[in-house]
Structures are given as C-alpha cells and as structure tokens.
Amino acid sequence: MFVTFLEKSSKGSEMVLQHRITLLLLIFSCLIVLTDSCNNRCLANMMINKKMKSAPQGNTCSVNVSITSIKYETMSFDTKNMQMSSRIKVNMVWRDLELQWNTTISDAEAVMLPVDKIWTPELVLENVIDVTVKPYTHDVQVNRDGLVDYSAILFISVSCNDINLFNYPFVHGECSVAINGWNQSKCEVNFIHPPNVSIVGGIQGEWETLSVIIEQDQSFQNSSYLSVSLSISPFSAVVTLILPSVLIMLADLVTFSLPVQGGERNSLKVTLVLSFTMFLLILNDHLSSGGRCSPILHYHFCFCLVNLVFSMMVSICLTRLTLNDTILSWKCSKNNKKHKKTVSLGQDEDAGVIATKTFSDLPSEVASLQKVVTFLENIDQKAEVTSSNESFVDGLDKICFCFFLFIDIIYIIVVVIITRTDLCKEKRKELWVNEDFYDPPYTNGHIHYYDNYSFYDYFFKF
Known part of the structure; x- marks a missing residue:
C-alpha cells in the first residue's frame, strides 16, 4: 500500500515537471519569434506575393486619390500649329488596407515595393494630342497603415486653339x-x-508661362483642368517683323525724293518689293493663317506689299511720261518714228548746208542759213516740250507722294483703333464631350428588359 502511494506520487511529480518544461519551451519560442521578426525585404516579398494589382475598392466601388503636389513646366510652344508641349510631375497618395501590417509581423514603418507589382492610378487626359506617362522612380513607398506614396512624370502635347x-x-x-x-x-x-x-521654368522661346491654376468645371461631372496662362514677349517679333516692314514703307516714301528721270528710283523700288517678299515668307513660316481670327500681322503685310507694288507701278509710269506724252507703247513707237524722221531730215539739211557752202552762190547761202535757223528753232521747241513734260510729271509726282503719305497715315490710325478694341473673339471650345454610355434602367439592383431587349440592345441602340 505504501509502495503504491510512492509510485503514484512519483508519477504525478513527473507529469508536473513535463508540463513546466513544455511551458518554458513555448515561452522561449515566442521570445525567439518576437526578437527575430520579418525585416523590410522579407516584408516586401510578402506584399509582392499578395499580387494586389486591382484597385483597392470599397463597398462604393470608388477610390479616392489625393494629389499632394503638381509641378508644371512648359517645354516648347509651336506658334504655327498652336501646340504646347509640357512636362508635369504629379505626386499622389492613397490608402490600400490590404497592404497594411502590424508590429507582430514587422517593426518597419515603411517599405519599398516595385511600382509594377501593385495597383497605381492612371490620370485621364481628355484634350491631349500625345501623352507619355512614366513613373518618377521604379519603387513606391508603402507605410504601415497602408498609405501608398507614388509619383509620375507626364509628357504631354496639347492643342491651344483657344x-x-x-x-x-x-x-x-x-x-x-x-x-x-x-x-x-x-x-x-x-x-x-x-x-x-x-511652376518650373518660365520662358520658352517667345512664350512665357505666367501662372498655372486648377479650375473646376461643374457642368461635366466635376471635371478639373489646369489653366495655363501664357503671354508672348513682343521684342523678337517687333524686331524681326514689324520694324523691318515699317522701315521699308518709310524708305518707299523717301524714294520720292529721287528724280523721276532715269532708273535709279525704279530699281530701288523693285529692291524694296523683293526685300518685303522675303519678310512675308518668314511670317508665313512663323504664324498660322487659318481660322476666323487670323493675326492682324498678315493683313498688315498684305497692305504693305500692295502699297509697295502700286508705288513701283506709279513710278514706272511717271518715268515713261517724262520721255513721251503718253504711256501706251504703240503711240510711243509712232513718236519715235517721227523723231527719227526729223533727225534724218536735220542731218540732210546739215549736209545741204555744207554743200551750199561749197558749191553755191550767195542766194543759196541765204536759203541754207534759213534752214539752219529753222532747225535750231525746232530743237528749242522740242526742249520746251520736254521741259513742260518734266514739270507736269514733277507735279504728278508730288501729288502721288501726298497720296501715299495720306494713305499710310490713315492706315496707322485704323490699325491703332483695331488693336485697341476686341473686334475678334474666339468662342471657347469645350474640353469634354458627353460620354457615349448611358445608365441602364435599374430597379432594386436588377436590370429590367423591355420588349425583349437585352442590356446590350439597350446600351448600343443609341
């Protein structure tokens, strides 16, 4: 009996000792786990293995992404095609509850994940011509609470016809x-x-970026857009286009001080017309001429070219009038024949005078002297006619100078009035169009079919 009691007590003490040893082993293993938690790389691999490529959708099937900052830079501006190229850096944050962890898994406050291993939002650019989106870095930062920090670089090209x-x-x-x-x-x-x-940078060529603000368009589902305010530095255009045209027009007026006789004035006017044609080609390569509100500089160059050509034609006609009484060439040819005939007669008369001096008597010498007097009177009469033509042409030249000067002064006044008033205003173009989808008729979460129409029939019948 006593021996049996001793055996039972020894067995009980052994079981208590085993339980204590087991408890100590469990405590020791837990301490090992706590002291050897998962490091950052291990945690990153755990997040990657989750394959969170879809958007973090809640019960409302929507994701809120906060844009913390936007940096805008105008790269270039094509004035002829009215296209603007820009570089935009966008920093975004959002919360993904599937990517959060607690301290029992890791003590890390944040971890870096590859950008192509998790879901990242895409910006929808409605009115761009070309767009290239690149991640700012190949890694994104994920905080312990599931907050994701992501940056993207956008290279865009936009039409600025407004x-x-x-x-x-x-x-x-x-x-x-x-x-x-x-x-x-x-x-x-x-x-x-x-x-x-x-704003990063400011001046690109002749265009300068003044400001960039974010505006809301409530008429299209609370859509937002960046309103980029631009202006042109007029110095380059004034020096290369406007100032040369004004100087050429001024030189054309100064050419009226040259004599009408000869070809100096006409050759100078032809040179001015050719020079102005070169500036017109430069303008055509630099500015667009389409649209209802075409630049007034096109009309200015058109007026200057017509004025120069008309002035050149008037100068040529005045030069013609100094030689003959008419501008028409066929009448001029007759006058040339008469002139040649009178010259030949004069030469014959001179020959007759010389002959009479040699082989004639006194009466014949008197007759020859009378012919010489008549010839000299004809020369004086022709000189008087030429002098009267020149005086008449000089009067016409002064009238033409006053006419062109008056036209230029009226033109300057008209241009100043037009530029001071907004005679041409472009209608602002809409950035968005109505979407090509329609809400199907829902009732209690179910789609109703009308007259044997399926949902796809209802969707595509529009």
Whole structure:
C-alpha cells in the first residue's frame, strides 16, 4: 500500500515537471519569434506575393486619390500649329488596407515595393494630342497603415486653339490641360487636387508661362483642368517683323525724293518689293493663317506689299511720261518714228548746208542759213516740250507722294483703333464631350428588359 502511494506520487511529480518544461519551451519560442521578426525585404516579398494589382475598392466601388503636389513646366510652344508641349510631375497618395501590417509581423514603418507589382492610378487626359506617362522612380513607398506614396512624370502635347492671335505679338491667353480620374456610372477613381501648382521654368522661346491654376468645371461631372496662362514677349517679333516692314514703307516714301528721270528710283523700288517678299515668307513660316481670327500681322503685310507694288507701278509710269506724252507703247513707237524722221531730215539739211557752202552762190547761202535757223528753232521747241513734260510729271509726282503719305497715315490710325478694341473673339471650345454610355434602367439592383431587349440592345441602340 505504501509502495503504491510512492509510485503514484512519483508519477504525478513527473507529469508536473513535463508540463513546466513544455511551458518554458513555448515561452522561449515566442521570445525567439518576437526578437527575430520579418525585416523590410522579407516584408516586401510578402506584399509582392499578395499580387494586389486591382484597385483597392470599397463597398462604393470608388477610390479616392489625393494629389499632394503638381509641378508644371512648359517645354516648347509651336506658334504655327498652336501646340504646347509640357512636362508635369504629379505626386499622389492613397490608402490600400490590404497592404497594411502590424508590429507582430514587422517593426518597419515603411517599405519599398516595385511600382509594377501593385495597383497605381492612371490620370485621364481628355484634350491631349500625345501623352507619355512614366513613373518618377521604379519603387513606391508603402507605410504601415497602408498609405501608398507614388509619383509620375507626364509628357504631354496639347492643342491651344483657344488662344487668340489676332493682336500678335501682343498676345495673352490661356491653354487648358484636363487632368481627371476614371469615371463611370457607378465606379470611379476620384482625384483630390492640391490648392496650387508649382511652376518650373518660365520662358520658352517667345512664350512665357505666367501662372498655372486648377479650375473646376461643374457642368461635366466635376471635371478639373489646369489653366495655363501664357503671354508672348513682343521684342523678337517687333524686331524681326514689324520694324523691318515699317522701315521699308518709310524708305518707299523717301524714294520720292529721287528724280523721276532715269532708273535709279525704279530699281530701288523693285529692291524694296523683293526685300518685303522675303519678310512675308518668314511670317508665313512663323504664324498660322487659318481660322476666323487670323493675326492682324498678315493683313498688315498684305497692305504693305500692295502699297509697295502700286508705288513701283506709279513710278514706272511717271518715268515713261517724262520721255513721251503718253504711256501706251504703240503711240510711243509712232513718236519715235517721227523723231527719227526729223533727225534724218536735220542731218540732210546739215549736209545741204555744207554743200551750199561749197558749191553755191550767195542766194543759196541765204536759203541754207534759213534752214539752219529753222532747225535750231525746232530743237528749242522740242526742249520746251520736254521741259513742260518734266514739270507736269514733277507735279504728278508730288501729288502721288501726298497720296501715299495720306494713305499710310490713315492706315496707322485704323490699325491703332483695331488693336485697341476686341473686334475678334474666339468662342471657347469645350474640353469634354458627353460620354457615349448611358445608365441602364435599374430597379432594386436588377436590370429590367423591355420588349425583349437585352442590356446590350439597350446600351448600343443609341
């Protein structure tokens, strides 16, 4: 009996000892786990293995993405085609609850993940001609609470036909860049824009970026766009286009001081017309001429070219009038024949005079002297006619000078009035169009079919 009691007590003490040893082993293993938690790389591999490529959707099927900052830079501006190329850096943050962890898994506050291993939002650019989107870095930062920090670089090309070039080069206008999220009838990626935009750089060629602000368009599902305010530095256009045209017109007026006789004035006017044609080609390569509000500089160059050509034609006609009484060539040819005939007769008379001096008597000498007097009187009469033609042409030349001077003064006044008033205003173009989808008729979460129409029939019948 006593021996049996001792055996039972020894067995009980052994079981208690085994339980204590097991408890100590469990405590020791837990301490090992706590002291040897997963490091950052191990945590990153765990996140990658989750394959979170879809958007973090809640019950409302929408994702809110906050844009923390936008940096805008105008790369170039094509004035002829009215296209603006820009570089935009966008920093975005959003919360993905599937990517969060607690301290039992890792003590890390944040981890770096490859950008192509998780979902990243895409910006929808409505009115761009060309766009290239690149991640700023190949890694994104994910915080412990699931907050994801991501940056993207956008290289875009936008048409800026809303800018009115009528008063070129004194132009100030705005070009819009529509930046929004994806939006459908039930699901959407909603972007929360920052209050302001930072500008990197300022002047690109003759164009200068003054400011960039974010504006909301409530008429199109709360769409947002960047309103880029631009202006042209007029110095280059004034020096290369406007100033040469004014100087050429001034030189054309100064050419009226040259004598009408001879070809010096006509050759100078032809040179001015050819020089102005060269500036017209430069303008055509630099500015667009289409649209209702074409730059007034095109009309200015057209007026100057017509004025120069007309002045050259008038100068040629005046030079013609100094030689003959008429401008028509066929009458001029008859006058030339008469002139040649009188010259030949004069030469014959001179020959007769010489002959009479040699072989004639006194009466014949008197007759020859009378012929010589008549010839000299004809020369004096012709000189008087030429002098009267020149005086008449000089009067016409002064009248033409006053006429062109008056036309130029009236033109300057008209141009100043036109540039001071907004005679041409372009209608602002819409950035968005109505979407090509329609909400199907829902009732209690179910689609109703009408007259044997399926959902796809209802969707595509429009």
